[in-house]
Amino acid sequence: MANKVDNDVSQVPDDADDVMLEVDAGKTAEAEAKPKKIPPASLCKLFSKMDGLEVIVLIVGCLGAIGNGLSQPLLCIVFGDLIDGMGGATGGMAAMTPEQMSAMMDGMMSQMEELCITMMLVGVGATIAAFLQGAAFKIFSEKQAFKFRVLYFDSVLHQDVSWFDTREVAALPAEINDDLEKIQDAFGDKFGNGVMAASAFLGGFGCAFGMGWLIALVMCSILPFMGVGAAFMGKAVQEIQNESQSWYAKASAVVEECLHAMRTVVAFGGEHRELKKFSAALVETRRGGVKNGFKVGAGMGYTMCIVFLGYGLAFWFGMTLRYNEELNPATGTAWEPGTIMAIFFCIFIGSFMIGNLDPSLKAMKAAQTAAGRFFQAVENKPAIQCRDEDKRLDISSIDQFVFESVHFSYPARPDVKVLNGLSLTIQRGQKVAVVGESGSGKSTVMALLERFYDPDSGAVLVNGQNMNSFKISALRRCIGYVGQEPVLFASSIRHNIMQGNPSASKEDFAKACADAQLGFVDNLPEKYNTFVGSGGGQLSGGQKQRIAIARALLKKASFLFLDEATSALDNTSEKMIQATIDSISANTTEGLGIVSIAHRLSTVKNSDLIYVLSRGTLVEKGNHASLMEKKGTYYALVAAQESSHKADEAEENTVPEVPHDQTLQMVVKRSSTNSGESESERVKREKEAEANREKEIAKNYKVPMGRLLSYNKPEWPFFIPAILGAMVDGSAMPVCTIALVGSMEGFFKTDKEEMRSDLEQMALIFVIIGVSVFVGSTISHGCFSILGEAMTQRLRVAILTGMFRQEVGFHDDPANTPGMLSKALELWAFRVATLCKSVQAKAAAMSSLVVGLVIAFVYCWEMSLVMLGSIPIMIAAQALQMLVLLGASKSENENITNANQAGHLP
Numbered sequence: 001m002a003n004k005v006d007n008d009v010s011q012v013p014d015d016a017d018d019v020m021l022e023v024d025a026g027k028t029a030e031a032e033a034k035p036k037k038i039p040p041a042s043l044c045k046l047f048s049k050m051d052g053l054e055v056i057v058l059i060v061g062c063l064g065a066i067g068n069g070l071s072q073p074l075l076c077i078v079f080g081d082l083i084d085g086m087g088g089a090t091g092g093m094a095a096m097t098p099e100q101m102s103a104m105m106d107g108m109m110s111q112m113e114e115l116c117i118t119m120m121l122v123g124v125g126a127t128i129a130a131f132l133q134g135a136a137f138k139i140f141s142e143k144q145a146f147k148f149r150v151l152y153f154d155s156v157l158h159q160d161v162s163w164f165d166t167r168e169v170a171a172l173p174a175e176i177n178d179d180l181e182k183i184q185d186a187f188g189d190k191f192g193n194g195v196m197a198a199s200a201f202l203g204g205f206g207c208a209f210g211m212g213w214l215i216a217l218v219m220c221s222i223l224p225f226m227g228v229g230a231a232f233m234g235k236a237v238q239e240i241q242n243e244s245q246s247w248y249a250k251a252s253a254v255v256e257e258c259l260h261a262m263r264t265v266v267a268f269g270g271e272h273r274e275l276k277k278f279s280a281a282l283v284e285t286r287r288g289g290v291k292n293g294f295k296v297g298a299g300m301g302y303t304m305c306i307v308f309l310g311y312g313l314a315f316w317f318g319m320t321l322r323y324n325e326e327l328n329p330a331t332g333t334a335w336e337p338g339t340i341m342a343i344f345f346c347i348f349i350g351s352f353m354i355g356n357l358d359p360s361l362k363a364m365k366a367a368q369t370a371a372g373r374f375f376q377a378v379e380n381k382p383a384i385q386c387r388d389e390d391k392r393l394d395i396s397s398i399d400q401f402v403f404e405s406v407h408f409s410y411p412a413r414p415d416v417k418v419l420n421g422l423s424l425t426i427q428r429g430q431k432v433a434v435v436g437e438s439g440s441g442k443s444t445v446m447a448l449l450e451r452f453y454d455p456d457s458g459a460v461l462v463n464g465q466n467m468n469s470f471k472i473s474a475l476r477r478c479i480g481y482v483g484q485e486p487v488l489f490a491s492s493i494r495h496n497i498m499q500g501n502p503s504a505s506k507e508d509f510a511k512a513c514a515d516a517q518l519g520f521v522d523n524l525p526e527k528y529n530t531f532v533g534s535g536g537g538q539l540s541g542g543q544k545q546r547i548a549i550a551r552a553l554l555k556k557a558s559f560l561f562l563d564e565a566t567s568a569l570d571n572t573s574e575k576m577i578q579a580t581i582d583s584i585s586a587n588t589t590e591g592l593g594i595v596s597i598a599h600r601l602s603t604v605k606n607s608d609l610i611y612v613l614s615r616g617t618l619v620e621k622g623n624h625a626s627l628m629e630k631k632g633t634y635y636a637l638v639a640a641q642e643s644s645h646k647a648d649e650a651e652e653n654t655v656p657e658v659p660h661d662q663t664l665q666m667v668v669k670r671s672s673t674n675s676g677e678s679e680s681e682r683v684k685r686e687k688e689a690e691a692n693r694e695k696e697i698a699k700n701y702k703v704p705m706g707r708l709l710s711y712n713k714p715e716w717p718f719f720i721p722a723i724l725g726a727m728v729d730g731s732a733m734p735v736c737t738i739a740l741v742g743s744m745e746g747f748f749k750t751d752k753e754e755m756r757s758d759l760e761q762m763a764l765i766f767v768i769i770g771v772s773v774f775v776g777s778t779i780s781h782g783c784f785s786i787l788g789e790a791m792t793q794r795l796r797v798a799i800l801t802g803m804f805r806q807e808v809g810f811h812d813d814p815a816n817t818p819g820m821l822s823k824a825l826e827l828w829a830f831r832v833a834t835l836c837k838s839v840q841a842k843a844a845a846m847s848s849l850v851v852g853l854v855i856a857f858v859y860c861w862e863m864s865l866v867m868l869g870s871i872p873i874m875i876a877a878q879a880l881q882m883l884v885l886l887g888a889s890k891s892e893n894e895n896i897t898n899a900n901q902a903g904h905l906p
Helices: 001-010 012-024 052-090 098-157 161-165 168-188 189-220 223-260 262-267 271-323 337-379 442-449 471-479 493-498 505-517 517-522 543-553 570-586 624-630 633-644 660-671 676-702 705-747 752-805 808-812 817-860 861-868 871-902
Strands: 400-408 419-427 431-436 456-461 479-482 559-563 593-597 609-615 617-624
Touching: 001 400, 001 442, 001 593, 012 705, 052 098, 052 189, 052 337, 098 189, 161 617, 161 808, 168 189, 168 223, 168 337, 168 570, 189 271, 189 337, 189 479, 223 337, 223 817, 262 271, 262 752, 271 705, 271 752, 337 705, 400 442, 419 442, 419 593, 431 442, 431 633, 442 593, 471 479, 471 660, 471 871, 479 543, 479 624, 505 543, 543 559, 543 570, 570 676, 609 633, 617 624, 624 633, 660 817, 705 752, 817 861
Parallel strands: 431 593, 431 609, 479 559, 559 593
Antiparallel strands: 400 419, 400 456, 609 617
């Protein structure tokens, strides 16, 4: 599948640009609409769905994260002792005798060995804590994600129909998936890393204040400035996320509509128009993403700039204390270089963890925003689909429906009156039809009979009691429904029919299929296991209707509701379905009532009772003959239809009664495909061969990097500043080590003036690094956001274009249902665009590596070679972690895609 789409997308960049140039010419009407804001959920509410086991898992994860975080300031303390041990011991070596020097070296080595063992123990403890953190938060996030997905889907299924009337239904699947992914992301590694970063921050600052609060306090003076940057960035990110959620939902709605009506779109040549609509919905998302990139870059650069300025301030202040020979108020002793460095590194770790808190806080804010929508749906209490039905009456059969002066208007259009005092009666065992001109309210009658809505005034009575007094689930079990466009799920024919009654016996299933005249199924290669396609797209209209009728009959309901069940069919199919309906009525002994809402009046001539509506009121009732004799509204409707269908004037006024067995034979004969067992084997073999061929193509297919970069061709000038900014950003930390080493050397110098001069130079270097990081971060994040957002938009348009270019058979494949393709469209574009954005991280990492190696080899190439020996071990560990994560991610995406398809609106 991937190969087919890729092949057709290979020439798309120009087409995609053409579409977007037309869209960029001005904002569409949709772009000017402001999304409705929903307040985010509180943290307490976000975690309100935990059970006892999940609380224990969360506590274990938090303890592991806290231990992992505290290990870092502990290492800083040990490192400070190492500095004092080595520096203090070597400070007076020139005046020592050989014996004194030997004793000093023995004592120093003994102290170094103890400190190294302490470091190893801290490392082992950190490893165990990190394992507990990763495992516990992974388990916790999976459990919470499962629970939220089930609750979200369950709540959507139990909403009233009026809830869907005021929402863009096609956008719901993408919106739900996006919300749940944000919630799961916040509950997983991001949450664990946030707890770890918070504990390292508190531990680092706590240790720093314990060792020397004066220097720590000076370094803490930068915190308010860092808080301003964090607040600015957090607010910007939350605003953009709210807006982008709305625009992506609009884009997803366009995709859902197109994929479900692919034949219609292709037949009318509407691909370009739909692509323009899709691209228009992405324009605002692109602009918001670019704006967000510059804001995030400036915020991160500002934060790191303040951190480096704080380092310069700390070393300058420490130098001043040693220069003036001040005492440490926390210990009452002189300020030791190791203590100053330990305080510095503790504050450094704590400050760095403030930056690490940012992704966790952003993920948590995004989850709160998503949870706001989640809880709005979950906590919405529908008036009709009430879960607490214990006080309502049960019902096993329905004998009568009565409308008593019913007035009704739809919630989405409260100012338009649809029914005006309608009164009518429907008895079980009768064939009743409701007819009228368009807008007369006949479909609304069906909606009220199903209790999709409640009347504004008046009442609908069931067996003499108000419909509201019965359990909605029990009420609908007594009703079978077949709509104008039958809804079939993307599964087998058997699965679709069994939706009517999952516990039905084989005998009941066979009888329902026979009554619905499904003889054509026996001639299909896979019979009742035949895949019907999305929405039943692989079947004809008449076949879909008969399957829908069989599903309704399997319920053994009291009434069968037919809502214009033949209006979308041609004349031949209409007569076949009408013959099926008449046959059902003639062969049903349980007194099945059939209620038909009809636009084609030729289908209701055999009805026992016909109600004629006009503008929401009942104007006539009777059978076909009596109504024709009155020459009133019904007569006028029949005359108008007959005059508009002159080709049908020669046909008989009634559809002839056909015996059940004869009708079944006729349908089987017309639907026969002359397929035998050999045909079934051939189809199976061809499917397997095609699947193997596509797997082999996908395995060997590689996309050249040049083709990927072609989607960013108009933005190529932004690559140079983007990469340069990332390189400046990445080289900041290695260059910072020069200032750190220089500061350590300066602190051990005995000449005060020389110490002062060296440390002032180092403080100036920190200032230069801070300003460079601010500029580099802003430029790199901003430019890469331009590149990434442009690529994402073009890729989405290109992939949808590729889907349009496929043959219709491509969309009939069970692996290419609208739900799966919609999810693939979202994932493919995002992953490829992420690859582009990862160039920023790679450029920064490469810059950091090269600059770091150069500095390391210049200072001490022997030590550098020793340290390089540990790199293969680290690479192997990272590779193993990535393999595990990628495998888990692939399995999770497959499961989520299958779940999305299972719960997808067909």
